[in-house]
Amino acid sequence: xIDPAIETLEIDLxxxxxxxxxxYDFSNxxxxxxxxxxxxxxxxxxxxxxxxxxxxxLHDRNLxxxxxxxxxxxxxxxxxxxxxxxxxxxxxxxxLKTYPSIKxxxxxxxxxxxxxxxxILFAEEGLADRVQIYxxxxxxxxxxxxSEGIYPIEKIKEYTQNYQQSGGRGSFSDYYHARYEAVIMNxxxxxxxxxxxxxxVSDGSFGAMHxxxxxxxxxxxxxxxxxxxxxxxxxxxxxxxxxxxxxxxSLLFSTVKDRFRIIAEREKCFQLK
Amino acid sequence: xTKQGVQTYSTVVIGGSAGGREALIELLxxxxxxxxxxxxxxxxxxxxxxxxxxxRTLQKHSRLPLQEAAEKERLRPGQVYLAPAxxxxxxxxxxRFALTIDAKVNYSRPSIDVLFETAAEAIQKKLIGVLLSGxxxxxxxxxxxxxxxxxxxxxQDPATASSSMMPGAAISRGGIDQILPPAEIGRSLLxxxxxxx
Numbered sequence: 146x147i148d149p150a151i152e153t154l155e156i157d158l159x160x161x162x163x164x165x166x167x168x169y170d171f172s173n174x175x176x177x178x179x180x181x182x183x184x185x186x187x188x189x190x191x192x193x194x195x196x197x198x199x200x201x202x203l204h205d206r207n208l209x210x211x212x213x214x215x216x217x218x219x220x221x222x223x224x225x226x227x228x229x230x231x232x233x234x235x236x237x238x239x240x241l242k243t244y245p246s247i248k249x250x251x252x253x254x255x256x257x258x259x260x261x262x263x264x265i266l267f268a269e270e271g272l273a274d275r276v277q278i279y280x281x282x283x284x285x286x287x288x289x290x291x292s293e294g295i296y297p298i299e300k301i302k303e304y305t306q307n308y309q310q311s312g313g314r315g316s317f318s319d320y321y322h323a324r325y326e327a328v329i330m331n332x333x334x335x336x337x338x339x340x341x342x343x344x345x346v347s348d349g350s351f352g353a354m355h356x357x358x359x360x361x362x363x364x365x366x367x368x369x370x371x372x373x374x375x376x377x378x379x380x381x382x383x384x385x386x387x388x389x390x391x392x393x394x395s396l397l398f399s400t401v402k403d404r405f406r407i408i409a410e411r412e413k414c415f416q417l418k
Numbered sequence: 419x420t421k422q423g424v425q426t427y428s429t430v431v432i433g434g435s436a437g438g439r440e441a442l443i444e445l446l447x448x449x450x451x452x453x454x455x456x457x458x459x460x461x462x463x464x465x466x467x468x469x470x471x472x473x474r475t476l477q478k479h480s481r482l483p484l485q486e487a488a489e490k491e492r493l494r495p496g497q498v499y500l501a502p503a504x505x506x507x508x509x510x511x512x513x514r515f516a517l518t519i520d521a522k523v524n525y526s527r528p529s530i531d532v533l534f535e536t537a538a539e540a541i542q543k544k545l546i547g548v549l550l551s552g553x554x555x556x557x558x559x560x561x562x563x564x565x566x567x568x569x570x571x572x573x574q575d576p577a578t579a580s581s582s583m584m585p586g587a588a589i590s591r592g593g594i595d596q597i598l599p600p601a602e603i604g605r606s607l608l609x610x611x612x613x614x615x
């Protein structure tokens with residue numbers, strides 16, 4: 146029988162080892178979900194205890210890369226929460242159209258599905274030539290997948306439904322080419338996207354953004370780290386810039402709540418005052 | 419294990435799938451408004467459904483207030499929380515909820531095992547786990563974890579469940595304290611947490 150108190154100690158030691166060796170600090174991640182992902186990795190890699198991971202991770206950088214991929218969140222989908230994209234079309238895009246050039250940041254983009262979704266949205270709104278989309282994550286493996294723009298074909302049915310519900314104006318199949326078991330996103334979408342490494346725990350602000358997406362990332366952080374990230378976003382937005390969070394995330398209890406006004410309550414779209 | 423009613427239980431976690439909603443209604447109908455424990459519920463829902471709507475529907479059958487669980491929210495006694503659709507619901511050891519969009523567990527998000535296992539570790543001996551009707555094996559592993567960490571386990575009598583697979587899967591693993599119809603589970607909870615009817 147494994148004692149949860151000892152496991153908590155093992156997690157602390159593992160986090161310290163990783164922070165000192167590789168500079169990734171997970172100490173402000175929500176503990177229960179972080180532990181679940183670590184325990185799943187322990188089982189998958191044939192170890193018994195969490196602390197068994199420490200020696201191999203300290204000595205093997207490649208192993209650390211696979212660990213980082215396993216413990217960071219890589220679940221996402223195209224046009225996740227279609228209603229959010231509808232709100233963007235109705236309430237946010239009309240404002241963004243008034244700018245000569247538009248900068249968008251997807252913070253914590255995982256494998257890039259939502260970044261491609263916003264590229265499609267901007268293309269349909271006639272803003273393809275004016276928009277530059279920056280998508281960042283801590284996870285190099287995810288960023289690699291994102292920049293390739295290749296996704297499993299079995300997801301396409303769900304994505305097509307999401308696209309239609311989001312108020313899509315064309316046919317979703319216009320935006321990819323199917324090849325065997327995979328689809329590759331169109332080149333003209335991919336050239337609007339820049340994928341790069343950024344850590345919300347330790348890195349600084351990203352300048353003069355008009356719209357920031359950070360959806361279902363903050364739920365993995367404790368309040369200290371949530372506030373850090375939200376402060377970073379408020380510093381990275383132009384005045385009157387927009388922030389879009391996950392539908393179960395909130396600004397209400399954060400230190401930045403007075404800096405934003407609500408654009409859409411359920412869809413968690415906010416505007417910097 | 420101490421005698422029933424002597425140990426103080428602070429939290430009840432409930433899981434259900436097909437037929438679980440109806441069983442939950444019967445169970446909640448037994449609980450008085452001064453029920454002194456917090457209740458967190460995972461029902462398997464369609465990913466695009468709304469747990470807040472479900473809470474409003476179930477409210478007609480419950481004296482206890484129901485709401486959708488929010489991330490970082492602290493559990494309060496006498497309150498029933500429903501897991502949001504398409505998110506896993508977890509319990510932290512500081513007594514607050516967490517949500518994730520991690521991969522499905524047992525083909526489900528929310529997964530009953532995810533709530534049960536994290537609650538078992540967070541609450542340990544003060545936790546009661548209840549598994550209701552469902553056509554899945556989600557929850558069986560979580561109930562074992564609750565039992566192993568000193569909590570109390572109840573399963574709906576499969577003969578009363580519209581889908582007996584989920585209760586059956588848990589019972590076959592062993593370590594279940596009581597197997598009862600939903601209304602009796604409700605009455606048993608009341609005895610266990612020491613609330614007055």
